[in-house]
Every structure is written in structure tokens, then in C-alpha cells.
């Protein structure tokens with residue numbers, strides 16, 4: 003942590019700046035890839051949980067979730083050739099035992115079923131039809147047990163037609179593990195894919211349950227404990243974590259009873275000449291979330307407007323050349339933000355580099371990124387480990403996907419184009435630039451240069467409105483000012499931003515969000531995660 007942070011203010015905080023304890027392998031927020039879950043499956047018998055036992059538990063969890071979601075009705079269970087199909091046979095048996103009318107259809111040859119799936123099919127004593135669209139006639143509910151974690155290629159031929167028939171049917175769909183056709187690792191689908199209303203997965207979620215379009219294809223998501231032994235999970239290094247207070251609450255900068263405003267930090271926001279509201283939104287968010295003081299700089303042409311519109315935020319005019327040396331002279335201004343409302347004026351690039359040269363914690367957003375679109379390496383070379391970049395996909399592409407015509411740079415050592423799914427792209431970008439990358443969207447990914455990756459899933463779609471990104475940038479800056487390490491500050495800000503938006507509901511405007519942060523903070527203090535909130539106000 004930078005020496006310019008208010009220090010020692012958050013007694014009892016462990017692991018500041020390092021990997022927090024909650025990012026452990028057995029955390030319920032860990033996300034495992036399909037390959038890792040397969041490895042756990044293979045290790046489970048030696049650790050005391052035979053495959054048949056896990057499959058029975060998986061089927062029971064799905065049957066329970068179905069009974070909780072829907073009243074008894076005719077069910078068609080579509081089973082595939084692997085263990086996902088095996089889970090389907092268990093579900094069919096348990097629902098029938100509970101009195102539901104159940105029809106089972108198998109995609110593939112019964113004789114080709116192997117191992118636990120063959121055993122589960124053997125325990126189903128009813129008829130098994132060949133899977134075809136006609137099987138869905140009269141179904142009140144469809145259970146998709148066609149393919150799970152084993153998706154190897156895009157569904158084609160009769161399987162593709164079956165998926166299309168499932169999606170065309172009026173009946174709701176419960177998918178086992180993942181909707182068939184979804185790649186659980188990436189959240190992408192190479193071809194036809196089932197649209198589910200409920201997805202029941204096991205043990206740990208996969209990145210594809212949180213990343214789009216996967217998250218939308220799953221419908222409601224349940225992750226069931228099926229008794230996977232810890233010993234089978236312990237060797238796995240999670241691909242990523244789902245954002246949750248457990249990941250960062252231990253370094254959250256709650257105000258101290260003996261604190262004062264300078265101890266809570268001083269955020270400096272560099273504003274531009276136009277889009278004046280953007281920098282004001284960022285300032286208000288920084289102040290609401292925990293900075294003790296916030297100062298906004300404004301070109302002299304905008305000073306009177308900004309000063310007239312802000313009350314607790316201080317506004318300082320910049321000289322005509324936009325030089326920042328005066329406003330940066332006070333080292334107590336310990337967290338910096340540039341980008342919201344910056345515009346594309348030529349001095350913006352200089353201002354960004356001047357902020358970075360201080361080596362203080364710094365957030366770069368919007369135009370602070372776009373002004374480097376023609377020469378991303380000028381920015382990337384200047385970044386340091388106390389920085390967070392908050393690009394949306396367009397800004398990210400301008401910096402990290404310069405396009406097929408971009409010449410490879412000698413001695414770069416890294417690919418010039420970010421490739422792969424959102425997780426891989428954010429992680430590669432963070433590694434390449436040595437800063438935290440917050441790749442925004444409905445499935446925001448927060449990546450650190452050391453490989454830590456978090457996917458956020460609490461952001462409601464109502465956040466897709468002008469100015470909410472400015473608020474987010476301000477939230478991160480405010481938490482940095484108050485002393486939070488940059489990766490955790492980014493995760494916490496994204497989560498609180500989503501929570502505040504969720505609390506506001508329909509019709510939110512960006513300017514509503516700062517005012518909702520106190521409520522979101524109170525909810526956090528009140529026991530989100532594993533804390534009961536009572537011990538958070540420390541002396």
C-alpha cells in the first residue's frame with residue numbers, strides 16, 4: 003500500500019495488498035472450469051465419494067429444486083449420452099417416486115451409456131423413448147440433461163433440432179449443470195443452445211454461469227452441495243471468484259470512531275471542459291463511499307458552473323495550459339481520478355501522464371483511456387500497480403485490441419491482441435499493463451496483474467444508462483482514498499454500485515446512485531457476507 007494512504011486506520015486488517023484469505027480454493031465463491039470439475043469428479047472416489055453417490059446427490063438436488071419451483075405436472079426428461087444424462091435418469095426416478103408424471107427420452111443409444119450413467123439408467127424402470135421433438139408434446143416442464151460440462155463442439159444435426167424444439171416449446175426448462183450448448187468455462191455457445199428458466203449446478207459455479215450470454219441462458223441459478231470431498235477440490239486453483247463481500251470485507255475502510263477527514267483520505271478528480279456532470283457524479287460518489295475530502299479541478303471556463311453545482315466538494319481552477327503541478331503538490335491528495343467528462347482535448351494525455359507520474363493510487367476511466375487510442379503503449383508503459391482502468395468493451399478494444407493491422411511490437415513479449423473469453427481478455431490485459439483492469443458490462447470482470455480475477459453478477463440492467471460509469475469510477479477512487487488496496491477497492495466498488503442500483507429499482511438515473519450508497523453501505527455493515535456488522539466500527 004502506498005505510504006500516502008492514511009495508514010494504520012483499519013485495525014485488525016489482514017493481508018492488505020496481498021491475496022485476501024477469502025480467495026481460497028475452497029471458498030464457496032470460487033469458480034471452477036468444467037475441466038476442473040471433471041478432475042474433482044475423478045478424484046472424488048479416492049477421497050470417499052464414489053461417482054454413483056455424487057450422481058444420486060446431484061439428481062436429488064435437481065429434483066428438490068424443481069419441486070420448489072413448480073407444482074407437480076407432466077415432465078419430459080431429455081437425457082444425453084454422458085453423466086449429465088445420468089443425472090437426468092436420477093431426476094426422472096425421484097420425480098416419478100414423488101408422484102409426478104414423467105416421460106424419459108434418450109439422445110443416443112442406451113447400450114452406449116457407461117459407468118454411473120448406465121447404472122442410473124438401469125435404476126429407471128419406466129420406458130425410454132428415442133429423443134425427438136415429438137417427445138415434448140404435452141410436457142408441462144422439460145428437464146435438459148442432454149449435455150453438461152462435457153460440451154465438446156457445437157451441437158449439430160438431430161441434437162441441434164432437439165434444442166430448437168425445446169426452445170420453441172411453451173413449457174419451462176430446468177437445465178442440469180448448464181443449459182445444453184453452453185460452454186461452462188467461457189459463458190459462450192458455439193452453436194444452438196437451450197434457454198433455461200432454472201439451472202441447477204453442483205459443488206461450485208463455473209465462469210460460464212456468470213459471464214454473458216451464459217448467465218442469461220441459465221435463468222435462475224442454484225448451486226447445490228452434493229457432498230464433494232474437500233480433498234478432491236483442494237488441489238484446484240480456482241479460475242476466478244464470484245464477487246462477494248467475503249472477498250474484500252476484511253480490508254474495507256470503515257470509518258474509525260477516532261478518525262478525522264484527512265485520515266479518510268482526499269480524492270482528487272480532474273475534470274474537463276464539457277460533460278461537466280460526469281466529473282460531478284464521480285466526486286459525489288467518491289465522497290459518499292468514504293473519502294474524507296474530495297477536490298475537483300476545472301478549467302477556468304468551467305469553474306463557476308462546477309463550484310455553483312457542488313457543495314461539500316471543493317473546486318479548484320486550473321491554469322490555461324491545464325498543468326496539474328499545483329493541485330498535485332499536496333501529497334495528502336492520495337487518490338486520483340481522471341476520465342469522466344475529460345473530453346479529447348490535447349492536454350488530456352499530458353494530464354493522465356502527470357497523474358501517473360505521482361505513483362499515487364489512480365483510476366483512469368473513459369476519455370483518459372480513449373485519448374491513447376492511437377498509441378496505447380504510451381499509456382501502458384506509464385501505468386503502475388496502484389492503478390485501476392475502468393474500460394467498457396469499446397474502450398478496452400481501443401487499448402488492447404488494436405486490430406488486425408496493428409504491427410507487432412518488437413520485444414513486447416505479449417500478444418498484441420487480447421484474445422479469448424472476457425475472463426481471459428481482462429486477465430491478459432491486466433498482466434500486460436501491470437494495473438487492475440475493470441472490464442465493465444453486465445458481467446463486469448475485475449482482473450489484477452497477478453492473475454486474480456473476479457466476476458460481478460449483482461448489477462441490474464437498469465445500470466445501462468448514462469453516467470453510471472462515472473459513478474463507478476468515483477466509487478473506486480473514494481475507496482482508494484480511504485486506504486483500500488486497489489484490487490479489493492475495485493471489487494467492492496463494483497459490488498456496492500450494483501447493490502445501490504438494485505435498491506433503487508426501475509427508472510434510476512446516475513445521479514440517484516451516490517445518494518443510495520449510504521443505504522448500500524448500511525446493508526453491507528448489517529451483515530452481508532459472513533460478518534454481522536457489529537464489530538466493524540473499530541477504535
Ligand SMILES: NC(=O)C1=CN([C@@H]2O[C@H](COP(=O)(O)OP(=O)(O)OC[C@H]3O[C@@H](n4cnc5c(N)ncnc54)[C@H](O)[C@@H]3O)[C@@H](O)[C@H]2O)[C@@H](O)CC1
Pocket residue numbers: 039040043056057060082083084085086087088089148149150151152153154155156157158161178179180204205228230
Ligand atoms: N461435477 C460434478 O461434481 C458432478 C457431475 N455430474 C454430471 O456429470 C456431467 C459431466 O459428465 P460428462 O463428462 O459425461 O459430460 P456430458 O454429460 O456433457 O456428456 C459428454 C458426452 O457428450 C458428447 N458430446 C459433447 N459435445 C457434444 C456435441 N456437441 N454433440 C454431440 N455429442 C457431444 C461427448 O462426446 C461425450 O460423450 C456434469 O455436467 C454433471 O451433470 C454429476 O453426475 C455428479 C457430480
Ligand SMILES: [K+]
Pocket residue numbers: 086146147148149150177178179180181182
Ligand atoms: K444440460
